[in-house]
Amino acid sequence: xxxxxxDDLLRKAKVAMPSADQTEELVVRIRGDLxxxxxxxxxxxxxxxxxxxxxxxxxxxxVLGVLLxxxxxxSSVSPGEKEVAEMRRYLHELQALFPDRLDAVVFGPGGPRxxxxxxxxxxxxxxxxxxxxxxxxxxxxxxxxxxxxxxDGRNFEVLAGSGGAIIVAGEAGVWTSSDEGRxxxxxxxxxxRHLL
Amino acid sequence: MxxxxxxxxxxxxxxxxxxxxxxxxxxxxxxVRRHHAMIHALTYRMTGxxxxxxxxxxxxxxxxxQRIGQFRGESKFSSWLYRIAMTxxxxxxxxxxxxxxxxxxxxxxxxxxxxxVGDDVSAKVHSALQRLxxxxxxxxxxxxxxxxxxxxxxxxxxxxxxxxxxRIFMARRKLKKxxxxxxxNEEATP
Numbered sequence: 214x215x216x217x218x219x220d221d222l223l224r225k226a227k228v229a230m231p232s233a234d235q236t237e238e239l240v241v242r243i244r245g246d247l248x249x250x251x252x253x254x255x256x257x258x259x260x261x262x263x264x265x266x267x268x269x270x271x272x273x274x275x276v277l278g279v280l281l282x283x284x285x286x287x288s289s290v291s292p293g294e295k296e297v298a299e300m301r302r303y304l305h306e307l308q309a310l311f312p313d314r315l316d317a318v319v320f321g322p323g324g325p326r327x328x329x330x331x332x333x334x335x336x337x338x339x340x341x342x343x344x345x346x347x348x349x350x351x352x353x354x355x356x357x358x359x360x361x362x363x364x365d366g367r368n369f370e371v372l373a374g375s376g377g378a379i380i381v382a383g384e385a386g387v388w389t390s391s392d393e394g395r396x397x398x399x400x401x402x403x404x405x406r407h408l409l
Numbered sequence: 410m411x412x413x414x415x416x417x418x419x420x421x422x423x424x425x426x427x428x429x430x431x432x433x434x435x436x437x438x439x440x441v442r443r444h445h446a447m448i449h450a451l452t453y454r455m456t457g458x459x460x461x462x463x464x465x466x467x468x469x470x471x472x473x474x475q476r477i478g479q480f481r482g483e484s485k486f487s488s489w490l491y492r493i494a495m496t497x498x499x500x501x502x503x504x505x506x507x508x509x510x511x512x513x514x515x516x517x518x519x520x521x522x523x524x525x526v527g528d529d530v531s532a533k534v535h536s537a538l539q540r541l542x543x544x545x546x547x548x549x550x551x552x553x554x555x556x557x558x559x560x561x562x563x564x565x566x567x568x569x570x571x572x573x574x575x576r577i578f579m580a581r582r583k584l585k586k587x588x589x590x591x592x593x594n595e596e597a598t599p
Binding site for chain 2: 214216218219220222223224225226227228229230231235236239240242243244246247250
């Protein structure tokens, strides 16, 4: 078979021509297809806009939340009256159990921890409560004026001054209760009050 | 040489395209009516299946609507549309899963309705065309059926003229083997 005969044979293969009705059906289908695509595009567009608004609202909520936490942080470090009452009760019980030996009670995330002195000391001094926050981790320390406590791996003297002021002093720096809201150069945040 | 009728038709088409460029969907409907038969014949020869041809014809027109802004009028609208259709057909053929589906469908369709035209020669020729590699088939469809020369076919297929010539040579060789019996039958017939 030569090329000419092959081409003739190929051209004998007819393709059914679409009828006018089929063409009109196609026009309708194309219109529907385009409308559907446009609808999807608009829906995706509106969904994207909605998502963008949601992200924006979410972002604003986070910022507001952070601002609220920052604003509320100074008051949040102060132990509530209920907690203080609980500490008082705890302190009385422990003093009865370990007379003149109780150095401090630390209320941390793992529960209360008792710190006893090696030798008997007068425990008649003013009991104090310190709230120490290192980063996001906070704990309360109940101790007495004139005692030494360990905070963040360093020793500090806790003293109740005249006029009710509380002083926390160590090599790392000195903090007084009049510094409320400030760190006084210490690498942690402090708040203190008298327990009784 | 363009006849008066052809010139009028061309001007009509240009006006139609201008309206489509303004976003007139009705005008696009007119373009679909003008070119449906040409695109359907191309997609049918490329796929061998009425269902796939219909699908690709619709896809071609939808793509044309979406890309109408890219049509610069440097060539005829029909040539531009033809290129879109051929690209759609070749992409379709590249997808193996669809090719497999087509093979099954082709067999099913042959069993149910051997060929839309209904004669044995057409069925055998279309069957033989489907056994060619898609790019070889495209070269035959472009040159033998649609009358493009090798240079035009090369432009549409995005390859060199030499490649088109080689593809046509290889396609013809295979088609001669596949359709040789038909030629013998014809010669035997008085």
